[in-house]
Amino acid sequence: MLSKKIEEALNKQLNFEIESAHIYLAMSGYFGDLGLDGFKNFFDVQYEEELAHAKKFMNFIIEKGGRVNITGFESPKNDYESIMEVFKISLEHEREVTARIYDLVDLTKEEREHSTESFLQWFVDEQVEEEATFEDIINKLKLLDGVGTYLLDRELAERTLEEIAE
Ligand SMILES: [Fe+2]
Ligand SMILES: [Fe+2]
Numbered sequence: 001m002l003s004k005k006i007e008e009a010l011n012k013q014l015n016f017e018i019e020s021a022h023i024y025l026a027m028s029g030y031f032g033d034l035g036l037d038g039f040k041n042f043f044d045v046q047y048e049e050e051l052a053h054a055k056k057f058m059n060f061i062i063e064k065g066g067r068v069n070i071t072g073f074e075s076p077k078n079d080y081e082s083i084m085e086v087f088k089i090s091l092e093h094e095r096e097v098t099a100r101i102y103d104l105v106d107l108t109k110e111e112r113e114h115s116t117e118s119f120l121q122w123f124v125d126e127q128v129e130e131e132a133t134f135e136d137i138i139n140k141l142k143l144l145d146g147v148g149t150y151l152l153d154r155e156l157a158e159r160t161l162e163e164i165a166e
Contacts, residue, residue, distance in 0.1 A: 006113050007066040009104055014057035015071045016100060021050035023093060026076040027086050039083065046090075053123070060119050084141055091134035098127040 028043035101123045108117035
């Protein structure tokens with residue numbers, strides 16, 4: 001049995017995982033539009049992963065004799081200024097998810113709902129990975145940005161006054 005409070009909190013997170021999936025699907029669409037198939041693939045996988053998280057919550061609620069409640073969803077952001085912006089928003093989003101999971105764990109401790117607390121431990125660990133994945137890509141993008149600037153700098157250094165005269 002789940003208390004109403006825990007059931008509602010689990011349903012809220014279940015819906016937030018689906019919302020996360022939509023956010024990443026929109027990002028996949030953005031990269032598809034840019035023709036960056038690798039980035040698109042990354043977010044397609046991320047989308048599937050968030051749906052799998054949602055399913056985990058759904059199955060747990062059912063197993064505990066609770067009632068699943070699917071709601072409407074916020075529209076995700078579909079347009080971005082840059083590749084970096086996409087990853088920065090993703091990292092911020094994952095930090096928000098982590099904060100919500102922690103709040104949920106706090107609630108289970110208050111209510112002495114040990115089985116839900118144990119169930120949530122998987123998500124506590126998963127969030128470490130999720131944040132690290134996006135932090136890692138942001139760091140790589142920063143490094144690549146440096147290389148790009150370096151290459152462009154070399155190219156621009158080749159320019160001579162003759163070219164203008166021609
Ligand atoms: Fe998730
Ligand atoms: Fe996630």
